[in-house]
Amino acid sequence: MKKVIYMLATVIMVACNASPQENQSQSNLEESSKDALFNEVMAIHDEVMPEMGRIFRLQKALKQVIDSLETQKVSASISVDSLKNIQADLKEADDAMMNWMRSNDFQFENMEEEEIMQELASEKEKIIVVKDKMLNSIEQAEKVLQKFEQP
Template identity: 35%
Template sequence: MKYLIPVLAFILLHGCTSSANKENGEELFKTVMHIHDEAMAQMGEIQLLKKQLSDYSAKVLDGEVEAGQEVFKTIGQLQSKLEQADDMMMDWMHNFDTKWNEKAEQEGIAYLKQEEKRIREVKKAMDESIAAAQQFLQDSNQDHE
């Protein structure tokens, strides 16, 4: 009988910790998916900017817009950054383990923390490449108005 109370206390505490870890895992998963959803919403913008950069390049080639040869290098770099961001997103989605919750609790939480870091890097690459392309196109349009 004197061991019953400590054993029950251990079981209750372990159960509470287990439940808290599960909730923590679910919250982490929601955070990861929220960042993913924000990044996915930018995929169309990436495609649009790649097309706008190609169109601008064609206008320079056709002589519709005056620009030096360095503009082609800049456009190529911007398109490459947009493509890299797109590829990072595709790779992240392809490699994300949707069965993270079948792992041991601590392993699942560690996995989600790692994935949160990775998807934040993807989002940052997308944000930066989009901003750079938009700035270039805006500056180019102002130069030729």
């Protein structure tokens, strides 16, 4: 009988001791997954954020070209309306980044782990869209401005 009680006590102690370690291990895994996803989101942001200055310069250059074409009434290989559309795309990309940054405080208090991961995955998708808008509008603007550069 003593052996049975001793064995039960040993099993209970082992089970109690193993459980916190397993829970801690699971918690660490969840935390590292969350951190990794957060770092991915921020890496995308950090990659394209420096392009905001480039967008501003391209908007300014397009405005100068548009003003020049409108003032001089010169025919160009591209219409003023097309230039204004490219300028609008740059502004939309700029606004998208600013809105994304304003809408994110990354406060996950009182949220379950699954909710946090879903939120981060959603934010990753959103910042990828912002990145694509920024890079595509920059490429488009630079391509068209090359046509107006002085040799």
